[in-house]
Amino acid sequence: MKRCNDGFAKFAALWTAGFGVFFAMTVAAQQTAPxxxxxxxxxxGAVTEIVVALDQQHRLRARDTTSTYPxxxxxxPDVGYMRALSPEGVLSVGPELILSGEGAGPPEALExxxxxxxxxxxxxxxxxxxxxxRKIEVVADALDVPERGAQLAAEVGAELEAxxxxxxxxxxxxxxxxxxxxxxGGKINASGTGTAADALIRMAGGVNAVSDYHGxxxxxxxxxxxxxxxxxxxxxxxxDHGVADDELFDMPAIRMTPAAQSRAVVRMDGLLMLGxxxxxxxxxxxxxxxxxxxxx
Amino acid sequence: MLEARDIRVRYGxxxxxxxxxxxxxxxxxxxxxxxxxSGKSTLLGAITASLPHDGTVRLNGREVEGQKPWAxxxxxxxxxxxxxxxxxxxxxxxxxxxxxSGTAGDRPEVPMQALARVGLAQYADRYxxxxxxxxxxxxxxxxxxxxxxxxxxxxxxxxxLLDEPVASLDIAHQLQVMEIAREFARxxxxxxxxxxxxxxxxxxxxxxxxxxxxRLLAFGAPAEVMTDETLSLAxxxxxxxxxxxxxxxxxxxxxAALA
Amino acid sequence: xxxxxxxxxxxxxxxxxxxxxxxxxxxxxxxCALASLQVGATDVTLTxxxxxxxxxxxxxxxxxxxLFDIRLxxxxxxxxxxxxxxxxGAAMQGLFRNPLADPGIVGVGAGAxxxxxxxxxxxxxxxxxxxxxVGNQLTPFAAFLxxxxxxxxxxxxxxxxxxxxxxxxxxAGIALGALAGALxxxxxxxxxxxxLRDLTFWGLGxxxxxxxxxxxxxxxxxxxxxxxxxxxGRGLNGLALGEATAAHIGIDVQRMKNxxxxxxxxxxxxxxxxxxxxxxxxxxxxxxxxxASGPDHRTLLLNSALLGASLLILADxxxxxxIAPAELPIGIVTAVLGAPVFLWILLKRRxxxxx
Numbered sequence: 001m002k003r004c005n006d007g008f009a010k011f012a013a014l015w016t017a018g019f020g021v022f023f024a025m026t027v028a029a030q031q032t033a034p035x036x037x038x039x040x041x042x043x044x045g046a047v048t049e050i051v052v053a054l055d056q057q058h059r060l061r062a063r064d065t066t067s068t069y070p071x072x073x074x075x076x077p078d079v080g081y082m083r084a085l086s087p088e089g090v091l092s093v094g095p096e097l098i099l100s101g102e103g104a105g106p107p108e109a110l111e112x113x114x115x116x117x118x119x120x121x122x123x124x125x126x127x128x129x130x131x132x133x134r135k136i137e138v139v140a141d142a143l144d145v146p147e148r149g150a151q152l153a154a155e156v157g158a159e160l161e162a163x164x165x166x167x168x169x170x171x172x173x174x175x176x177x178x179x180x181x182x183x184x185g186g187k188i189n190a191s192g193t194g195t196a197a198d199a200l201i202r203m204a205g206g207v208n209a210v211s212d213y214h215g216x217x218x219x220x221x222x223x224x225x226x227x228x229x230x231x232x233x234x235x236x237x238x239x240d241h242g243v244a245d246d247e248l249f250d251m252p253a254i255r256m257t258p259a260a261q262s263r264a265v266v267r268m269d270g271l272l273m274l275g276x277x278x279x280x281x282x283x284x285x286x287x288x289x290x291x292x293x294x295x296x
Numbered sequence: 297m298l299e300a301r302d303i304r305v306r307y308g309x310x311x312x313x314x315x316x317x318x319x320x321x322x323x324x325x326x327x328x329x330x331x332x333x334s335g336k337s338t339l340l341g342a343i344t345a346s347l348p349h350d351g352t353v354r355l356n357g358r359e360v361e362g363q364k365p366w367a368x369x370x371x372x373x374x375x376x377x378x379x380x381x382x383x384x385x386x387x388x389x390x391x392x393x394x395x396x397s398g399t400a401g402d403r404p405e406v407p408m409q410a411l412a413r414v415g416l417a418q419y420a421d422r423y424x425x426x427x428x429x430x431x432x433x434x435x436x437x438x439x440x441x442x443x444x445x446x447x448x449x450x451x452x453x454x455x456x457l458l459d460e461p462v463a464s465l466d467i468a469h470q471l472q473v474m475e476i477a478r479e480f481a482r483x484x485x486x487x488x489x490x491x492x493x494x495x496x497x498x499x500x501x502x503x504x505x506x507x508x509x510x511r512l513l514a515f516g517a518p519a520e521v522m523t524d525e526t527l528s529l530a531x532x533x534x535x536x537x538x539x540x541x542x543x544x545x546x547x548x549x550x551x552a553a554l555a
Numbered sequence: 556x557x558x559x560x561x562x563x564x565x566x567x568x569x570x571x572x573x574x575x576x577x578x579x580x581x582x583x584x585x586x587c588a589l590a591s592l593q594v595g596a597t598d599v600t601l602t603x604x605x606x607x608x609x610x611x612x613x614x615x616x617x618x619x620x621x622l623f624d625i626r627l628x629x630x631x632x633x634x635x636x637x638x639x640x641x642x643x644g645a646a647m648q649g650l651f652r653n654p655l656a657d658p659g660i661v662g663v664g665a666g667a668x669x670x671x672x673x674x675x676x677x678x679x680x681x682x683x684x685x686x687x688x689v690g691n692q693l694t695p696f697a698a699f700l701x702x703x704x705x706x707x708x709x710x711x712x713x714x715x716x717x718x719x720x721x722x723x724x725x726x727a728g729i730a731l732g733a734l735a736g737a738l739x740x741x742x743x744x745x746x747x748x749x750x751l752r753d754l755t756f757w758g759l760g761x762x763x764x765x766x767x768x769x770x771x772x773x774x775x776x777x778x779x780x781x782x783x784x785x786x787x788g789r790g791l792n793g794l795a796l797g798e799a800t801a802a803h804i805g806i807d808v809q810r811m812k813n814x815x816x817x818x819x820x821x822x823x824x825x826x827x828x829x830x831x832x833x834x835x836x837x838x839x840x841x842x843x844x845x846x847a848s849g850p851d852h853r854t855l856l857l858n859s860a861l862l863g864a865s866l867l868i869l870a871d872x873x874x875x876x877x878i879a880p881a882e883l884p885i886g887i888v889t890a891v892l893g894a895p896v897f898l899w900i901l902l903k904r905r906x907x908x909x910x
Contacts, residue, residue, distance in 0.1 A: 062880060080881025083749065084756045086763050088625045089880035091617065092596035103749060108764040116620035181748075215747040346799045369805025376803075382652035382795045383850035386569065393792055397804035443804060 040143070041093055043082045044101025046277030047123050048073055050139045051099065053156075053278040054148050062093035069271050069279075087112040099142055101125060125276070127199035129160045132276055152278065159281035167205035167288040175291050177206040178229035178259070181216055188253050189218050190227075196274040201233070203280075204287035221253035231291055232259045235270040266290040297321060298455060298486055303342045303351040305335070312338045313349070314510040320503070322453030322486040325477055327497045329490075330507035331531045336490045337377065339507065340459050343488065344374045356452050369397040372455035373443035377463065379436045381424050387411065387435050388420040394439035399449060406445050410438040413476060415469075429464040437461065437473060447485030456480055458489040462496060471553055474500040495549050498522055506530050573854035576847065580861035584634070587868040591630045594872055596879035597621050629765040633868040635777045636762070636830045639822035641863020642856055644837025645844075646784045649791030649852050650815045651721055654845070657837045658823040661816060662705035662728050665735035667827040668758070670701020675753050676742045694757065695769065695828040702824035705731055710816050719812045721798075759884030760831035762871050773825040780821035781860055783814050788853030791815075795850070833886050835893030836863050842900055866892075 038061035042048040048067035051060060062077040064085075079089050082100065087109040090098070098118055102125040104110065114120055121142040123135050133153045140149020179197035182189045191197040192213035201208050209229035210219065219227075232254065249260045259265065268290075272283050298320040305313040313335045320326035328336045341347035345360050345368070353360040355371055373394065381390065391407040400406050411417045414434040419427070424435060437458075444454035456477060462470040470493070477487045478500050491497045497504060497518065504521045506514040508530040514521045527535040541547050592601040599621040604614060614622075640658070647656040658664065674697035678686070681693075689696050709731055713723035746754065790811035793801035802808050826833075840863045844855055870888040877883055 077880050083752055084761065084763060086596065086875060086880065086882040088621055088875065089596040089882055091621060092880050106764045108766040111766070112620060112624045115624055117616055344803060346802060365802050365807050366805035369803065374803040376797070376800055379796065383654065384845065385795065385850055389849065389851065393796065394804060396789065
């Protein structure tokens, strides 16, 4: 009895110490003091990009996990994933204005945040050029820089129009593109219609190879073959692309596609591709060039 | 008085008891004997109301059916054939479980006395599951004793219902346990025990019920019931009562220890 | 040597120790509660606020929101959920006579999970008046209905002629779990990306969504259920000897099963509904207490409530400060804290765990 209790005490002490170290390391990693003159918490990658594009980055006080561009914003405190915000965590960064993409939550957290007299502006999501301009307008109004907003909207609008015009081509020439969000466990999870990926593919002059369903789904090997994509589009997650490509084209589902024959895979940064923020024109051009070659 | 009338029990299509009557008197040890599968334990199960059955059982003049479990627990304690125990209870704590359900709940010294009675007082602080089979059986007996500590209370006898109480015990402890049962009966309580050992039955029982194939074959004092004829019929082999075995074969009977 | 000394000594009374533990654990709970009001992502502290109140100063809007709208409801919910999970665990272990049983066995987890998934994935398809009626609380509401409903279903399946077969319940629970898992799988298939993330977070559990509304919705049911479970002590002790013997020592076994199953379904269903899936509290807490003061359910149940509540509040404090201003799902913290302790118990005290 006695010996066991001693053992337990030792174990408990060791365990507490171990957890303490983990705790200290995590806390140290999070030690980024909020900028004292800033007043904005920006939630959503595209929203944060717009704030920066409006030259208002000095007003950013904190961000959410999806806000990773430009690089400099990653030094800001991170309030977590936008669907699972902690009300006290949000209040602790002391924002006067919260700019958030659609779908922040949970609802209870938002209620409490509103109760604390913090302004909360929801920026509507839409996967088209007008939607991007509308986002810029909403953010600029909330930040009280409407002129700068109009200017940015004009710039971005012109870029988008130019990019889409360049990308436009006749239906018969359009390449079929399969956006694969994950190949976890050998199963292909691909985008159907109604997603940011689907919109971008169309804007960049391609055709979504899958149009039978809405949203992201796991699809069978045979359905991939039937979709017959000319190009596979994926998010760039870093690492060795050579090895990743070999694995990708070795998957039974992919092996029978035209894309595998020409080893055509395009990898782009997820936020650039799917954010529908101020850089979407760039994304359209890059995808278009990747599909049809430069200057095409 | 414990009276069971026309007890019938079915397990599916199989009729385990086909109308058995049994009367046990307070102040006596009543043994139920019979071959395997004759319905001994089933009869005890019916008497303790733990098996669905037809027929009536009356305990101290009141029908058992319909009485609340706690009311029955105050009148009779039941020792099961085998006892597995979930969770690491200590020996004394197990005995206390019995005390709390009886009427001696206000006498905290009873569990230790009950343990002493079965010769295990020094084991009080041990974990129950560290005990040997025989020790565990005796602890359970102590628990049962603690439940009906006074053999007679308010002028009513209390009952010990024992299912093979000596099954896993060595010969000395078999005698000890049967002594405890007999003493309980002598003090005015009632004892009904399912027995395997015919010698111990002959030594300690005041009354013997012989079951065979779900029926009562014979009932009465050991000398009347335990005859060559009845036992041979019940057990299906030629048995001879009170005949020493042939020369040269050693035999050990508990009788010598009591002489 | 120690063993010999033990057996010669007069038997120590674990019941006394367990009763003394009531007081100790109540103190621990009070300390944990104070800590949870004191610490958080913001630098608002209870002590500073008390200072202000004593000095006659008014609290700022921020301080009022953090204390009354965030930390207090969260504390209340932590206490309720922790106590509910731990007591339910202890009661289920007693009922199934197995130290590894947890409320999942009676289908609460599978049912609640299915309910939550249904609400998250298909919630938008409901008629508008229902959505308006339950508002934000659709997921917790559906989780509760699912958990409670599946338990009652299991209970009905395993009860014949007024007798509940614990073995049937166990097997039927496995079947029901598989079915709920399959249905959940179908829903996961049609779920979109965002719904999938919601599901993941729901499964990890959190007190983030704590609100007074939830506390008042789940509180009465949890308190009632825990209250009912607390009186099961003597019955569960008897049940340790087996169902037949429990009846012989005066316990109304069937009534006890009714109370145990209904109270576990109520307490766990409500707890899971408001906090998602929080693991390990229900198993680790009763185990630690059995090691400390023995398996007597008359004290074990109340001690479990106290320790479960303390543990969950503590885990929540850790969850919200470790990566502040973001926070970890509390299920991760309880598992990170609980799993090694559990393994340690299994390794060290195998004799007491194997039964």
